[in-house]
Amino acid sequence: MIEIRGLICGYGSQFSLRNINLKVERGEILGIIGPNGSGKTTLLRAMSRVLKPKTGMILFEEKDIWQMGFKELSTKMAVVSQSIDVGDIAVEEFVLLGRTPYFSSFQFLETKMDLDIAEKAMRLTGIFALKDRPMTKMSGGERQLAVIARALAQEPKVLLLDEPTTHLDIAHQVVVLDIIKRLNRKLGITIIVVLHDLNLASEYCERIVLINDGRVYKIGKPEEVLTYQTIEEVYNTVVVVERNPVSSKPYVLVVSEEERQRKKREEK
Amino acid sequence: MREKLIGWIVCVLVLGCLLLGVSIFSLSVGSVGIGVKNIISLIFEGEGTTEYNILFNIRLPRILLGFAIGGALAIAGVIAQGVFRNPLVEPYTLGISGGAALGVCLNIVLRLNRRLGLVSLPMCGFLGAVSVIALVYTLSRRKGTLKIQGLLLTGVMISFICSSLVMLIMSIARTEDLHGIIFWIMGSLEEPNWLLIKLTVFISVLGLFIAYLFCIDLNALSLGEEEAIHLGINVERTKLTLFLLTSLLTGCSVSVAGVIGFVGLTIPHLVRMVVGKDYRIVLIASFLTGGAFLILCDTLARIVIAPLELPVGVITGILGGSLFVYALAKGRYVLGER
Numbered sequence: 001m002i003e004i005r006g007l008i009c010g011y012g013s014q015f016s017l018r019n020i021n022l023k024v025e026r027g028e029i030l031g032i033i034g035p036n037g038s039g040k041t042t043l044l045r046a047m048s049r050v051l052k053p054k055t056g057m058i059l060f061e062e063k064d065i066w067q068m069g070f071k072e073l074s075t076k077m078a079v080v081s082q083s084i085d086v087g088d089i090a091v092e093e094f095v096l097l098g099r100t101p102y103f104s105s106f107q108f109l110e111t112k113m114d115l116d117i118a119e120k121a122m123r124l125t126g127i128f129a130l131k132d133r134p135m136t137k138m139s140g141g142e143r144q145l146a147v148i149a150r151a152l153a154q155e156p157k158v159l160l161l162d163e164p165t166t167h168l169d170i171a172h173q174v175v176v177l178d179i180i181k182r183l184n185r186k187l188g189i190t191i192i193v194v195l196h197d198l199n200l201a202s203e204y205c206e207r208i209v210l211i212n213d214g215r216v217y218k219i220g221k222p223e224e225v226l227t228y229q230t231i232e233e234v235y236n237t238v239v240v241v242e243r244n245p246v247s248s249k250p251y252v253l254v255v256s257e258e259e260r261q262r263k264k265r266e267e268k
Numbered sequence: 269m270r271e272k273l274i275g276w277i278v279c280v281l282v283l284g285c286l287l288l289g290v291s292i293f294s295l296s297v298g299s300v301g302i303g304v305k306n307i308i309s310l311i312f313e314g315e316g317t318t319e320y321n322i323l324f325n326i327r328l329p330r331i332l333l334g335f336a337i338g339g340a341l342a343i344a345g346v347i348a349q350g351v352f353r354n355p356l357v358e359p360y361t362l363g364i365s366g367g368a369a370l371g372v373c374l375n376i377v378l379r380l381n382r383r384l385g386l387v388s389l390p391m392c393g394f395l396g397a398v399s400v401i402a403l404v405y406t407l408s409r410r411k412g413t414l415k416i417q418g419l420l421l422t423g424v425m426i427s428f429i430c431s432s433l434v435m436l437i438m439s440i441a442r443t444e445d446l447h448g449i450i451f452w453i454m455g456s457l458e459e460p461n462w463l464l465i466k467l468t469v470f471i472s473v474l475g476l477f478i479a480y481l482f483c484i485d486l487n488a489l490s491l492g493e494e495e496a497i498h499l500g501i502n503v504e505r506t507k508l509t510l511f512l513l514t515s516l517l518t519g520c521s522v523s524v525a526g527v528i529g530f531v532g533l534t535i536p537h538l539v540r541m542v543v544g545k546d547y548r549i550v551l552i553a554s555f556l557t558g559g560a561f562l563i564l565c566d567t568l569a570r571i572v573i574a575p576l577e578l579p580v581g582v583i584t585g586i587l588g589g590s591l592f593v594y595a596l597a598k599g600r601y602v603l604g605e606r
Contacts, residue, residue: 045494048497048498049497050494050497050498070497070500070501070502071500072500073500074498074499074500075500078498079498081494081495081498084491084492084495085353085491085492086491087490087491087545088545089544089545089546093546097487097488097491097499098499100484100487100488100499100500100501101499101500103484105481106481107484108480108483108484108548109273109548154499
C-alpha cells in the first residue's frame with residue numbers, strides 16, 4: 001500500500017530521519033513507537049506530504065506522493081494530527097471540512113452526499129448526538145473523536161494518527177483505539193498510528209515499527225519487537241515484559257530506581 | 269444545509285438593504301438637504317439644476333467610492349486575518365499604507381502633481397504600496413515558502429520606518445505642502461476623477477470575486493497550514509495569491525483615499541460575531557458591511573461641522589476603534605480566548 005524507500009528528511013540541516021525503509025501492507029494496523037525525538041512525528045509528516053524528503057521517496061499504491069495532485073492524496077489518505085487549533089465552530093461543520101478535497105473548482109456548497117458522508121462519519125465515531133455543539137465545548141476525548149470523524153469524511157484508504165491517545169484518560173484511550181480498530185475491521189482502512197504507550201501499541205497493533213535515532217530499529221509483531229532487551233537498549237530503561245493474561249500480548253512494566261537498588265542488595 | 273443557506277441569503281438581503289438605506293441617507297443630507305422624495309423626481313427631470321449637480325457630481329461619487337473602498341478594506345482584513353491566523357492583523361499592518369503614504373508625500377514635496385497632474389498622486393501612492401509589498405514579500409520568502417509570522421513582523425517594521433520617513437519629510441516640507449500631506453494622511457473620499465472612481469469600484473468588486481474563489485481554502489486554513497495541506501489545499505499558492513490580493517486591494521484603497529484605518533480591522537470581527545466563521549458568508553457580509561460603514565462615516569464627516577468637513581479617517585478611527593473595544597469587552601471572542 002505504502003512503500004518508503006531510503007527516506008532522508010528533516011528540518012534545516014538537521015536530519016531527524018536518516019534512511020528509513022518501510023512497507024505498509026493493505027488493511028493492517030501498523031504502530032510506530034520510539035523514544036522522544038526519534039523521528040516518529042517527522043515520519044508521519046513526511047508521509048502526509050507536509051515535509052519534503054531530502055532524498056528517497058514515498059510511494060502510495062506505487063505512485064510517488066509528490067507526483068500526485070494536492071487533492072488526489074487527501075482523498076486517499078487522512079491525517080489525525082496531535083493537537084489542532086479547532087476554533088469556535090460546530091462539530092458538524094468541523095466534520096464537513098473533511099469534504100474539502102471533494103469540492104470542485106466553482107462549488108461553494110456541500111452536496112447531499114457530503115452531508116450523508118459526514119453523518120455516517122459522526123455515527124461511526126459515536127458523536128452524532130453532539131453535532132451542533134461548538135468544538136470549544138467538547139471534552140478532550142470527544143474532540144479527538146470529532147477529529148477522527150473529520151478524517152473519515154475524507155473517505156480515506158489510509159488513516160495516519162499521531163498519538164491519538166495523549167492527554168486522554170484510560171477509558172477514552174480505549175474508546176478511541178477501539179473505534180480505530182473497528183474502522184480497520186469494518187471499512188478495511190489501513191491504519192498507521194504513532195503511539196507513545198508501548199502497551200497500547202502492543203494491544204492494538206498487528207505490527208510495530210520501532211524507530212530510534214531516525215532509523216528503523218526493529219519491525220515485526222508486538223511480541224517480536226517488545227522484548228525487554230530491545231526496550232532496554234533503545235529506551236535505556238530497565239523494564240519487565242510480561243504477558244497480558246487476557247490477550248496474551250506482551251505487557252511492559254517499568255521498575256523504579258529504588259526498587260532496582262533494593263533488588264540488587266537482596267541479590268548480594 | 270438548506271437552513272444555513274436560507275440564513276445566509278437573509279443575511280445578505282438585510283445587509284444589502286442596510287447599504288441601500290445608508291446610501292440614500294447619505295444622498296439626502298449635507299449642507300444642502302434634499303428630501304428622499306425629491307431625489308426620485310430629480311433623477312428624472314432635474315438635469316441642469318444645482319441640486320442635480322450636488323447629487324450626482326458630488327455626493328454619488330463619494331458614495332460609490334465609500335462602497336468600493338469600505339468593501340475592499342473589509343475583505344482585505346478578512347483575508348489577512350484568515351491567512352495570518354491572527355485577529356489583530358489589518359491590511360495596514362502589512363506596511364502597505366506606510367509605503368503609499370511615503371509615495372504620496374514625496375509626490376507632494378517634489379511637486380510632481382503640478383507637473384504631471386493630480387492623477388499622479390494615486391499613482392505615486394500605488395507605486396509606494398507596490399514597492400513595500402515587493403520588499404516585504406522578498407524578505408519573508410525562505411526556500412519557496414512564505415513565512416507568515418516573519419512577514420507580519422517585517423510589515424510592521426517597514427510600516428514604522430515609512431511613517432518615520434513621512435515625519436521627516438513633513439518636518440522639512442514647505443508650509444503650503446504640509447496641509448496637502450496631512451489631509452491625505454487622514455483620509456478623504458473626495459475624488460474628482462470619475463475614471464479613477466470607476467476603476468476603484470471595478471477592482472474592489474473583482475477582488476471580492478477572486479477572494480470568494482478561495483473561501484473553501486480559507487475555511488480549511490482556519491485549522492492551520494498543516495491541516496489545510498492534509499485537506500488537499502495547495503497552501504503555498506493560496507497564501508501567495510491571497511497576500512497579493514490583499515495588497516492590491518489595500519494599495520488601491522490607500523492610493524485613492526488615503527489612510528482610512530480600522531475598517532479592515534473592526535468590520536471582520538463584528539461580522540464574525542453575527543454570522544459565524546464560515547468564510548462563504550463572512551466575505552460577502554464583510555464587503556457589504558464595510559461599504560455601508562464607510563459611507564456612513566463619510567456622511568458623518570460631511571455633516572458634523574458642515575459646511576466644513578472632517579477627514580473621514582478620523583471618524584472611522586473613533587467609531588471603528590470604539591466598536592472594536594466594545595467587541596473586546598463584550599466577548600471572549602476577539603482574541604480567540606475561551
